Amino acid sequence: MQRSIKLSVFCGVSVDGFLARPDHKVDFLDTHEQEPHGYEEFYGSVDMVVIGRNTYQFVVSYGQWLYGKKPVVVLSSRPIDSSWIKNGVVEQMAGEPARIVAELEARGYRHAYIDGGVTIQRFLVAAELIDRMVISYVPVLIGSGMPLFGPLPHDIQLRHVATRTYRGGLVQNEYQVAGAPKLAKKQTPTPPAKKKKGVAKKR
């Protein structure tokens, strides 16, 4: 099976694998070392964003729209209120991840940023729809919270692409999901991905 849209994860977690505390706070992600770790390049390479309701709620509570003018799909089985967003483009979708991906592909999107723990888990379990995961591990254990990964019906094999280390103790691992459907040949690799390979080679 081939598809022309690439689906990527780029997130920060505690070493024990939590995206957020039980109350959704993400204060532990701040290492007090603001060294860039590739997010800007990554974000520049995606043409749309898919987030789960809880991630959306967090952004709403933050009070600042974090996604600029890129189209954002919020996944939820319930209505969402996006009336407060002034310049962004927000749409709600729900249902099977494979159907959602087919819809995004049909609209011509080529690289989607998938974010939110439950959302990522559902995309991974549904035919291993995620292609690439960049996970930055912050050197802290928080014991409980919203996990990046959860129970699986079967193993999902990953291919290690690179490990980068940063001041402040951040360790960033990049993986390809081995079973993800092949990307069609017309998919052009993004310049940031090339840059990252270069960085990894130097290390």
Ligand SMILES: NC(=O)c1ccc[n+]([C@@H]2O[C@H](COP(=O)([O-])OP(=O)(O)OC[C@H]3O[C@@H](n4cnc5c(N)ncnc54)[C@H](OP(=O)(O)O)[C@@H]3O)[C@@H](O)[C@H]2O)c1
């Ligand atoms: N550290 C980081 O880099 C990072 C990144 C992202 C998020 N976060 C934080 O981590 C936490 C993530 O929360 P979370 O794991 O609960 O995940 P989430 O993926 O943000 O939200 C989960 C919710 O999204 C909806 N959903 C997901 N897939 C769906 C589908 N296919 N169809 C319909 N609805 C779907 C469901 O909402 P309904 O119940 O409404 O249907 C589900 O309960 C948040 O606090 C967020 O702010 C941290």
